[in-house]
């Protein structure tokens with residue numbers, strides 16, 4: 001792939017505002033990638049800011065946060081119109097706004113019962129710092145981002161661009177721990193991008209208290225060996 005000016009001017013930002021998201025530094029990262037990639041693996045997908053901006057015959061998006069991967073998969077499989085009208089319907093039904101804590105909490109209860117990935121996407125628009133955090137019972141528990149977080153024109157614009165780009169690509173979705181991915185089929189034409197949690201900081205996705213494996217010195221060492 002040629003990371004020329006055209007591509008770098010046309011970068012897509014994930015609608016998820018993900019902690020550790022690499023959108024801002026894509027112009028520094030992408031020029032280091034090889035041209036003409038056959039299979040591109042985004043091993044720690046997060047908001048998919050990197051995977052969505054790479055051209056390859058096949059893109060594998062993986063993250064062990066299964067509910068996050070379900071959001072990406074839904075955005076790939078459901079039409080743009082149906083996604084946007086579902087969002088509007090839920091915002092109206094729960095009267096979501098910058099200040100309605102009760103509506104947010106009701107949607108959070110609905111999500112924890114039904115686990116509809118689009119409900120989780122909507123919750124992330126309104127949650128504190130747009131965080132996606134689960135407790136050890138796999139219940140989403142990020143508090144409301146009162147007076148700060150909401151679905152606005154900017155998020156909607158990013159969402160539409162993200163859906164369109166995602167749906168143009170040949171994507172395989174996986175929700176595994178990084179060390180469960182089988183790389184034996186990969187060749188010199190393939191490229192694996194790794195953006196694991198950082199050992200020196202604690203994100204809500206790597207503190208080990210969320211019903212998902214945390215990221216600690218053991219994980220870091222295993223990863224380096226891997």
Ligand SMILES: C[S@@+](CC[C@H](N)C(=O)[O-])C[C@H]1O[C@@H](n2cnc3c(N)ncnc32)[C@H](O)[C@@H]1O
Nearest residue numbers: 020021022044046047048049064177178195205
């Ligand atoms: C720094 S974020 C990736 C951000 C992403 N590159 C972006 O630009 O949006 C790291 C991701 O690794 C995921 N993760 C943590 N431990 C993992 C593991 N053992 N296997 C796979 N993914 C893991 C987390 O859920 C998180 O989404």
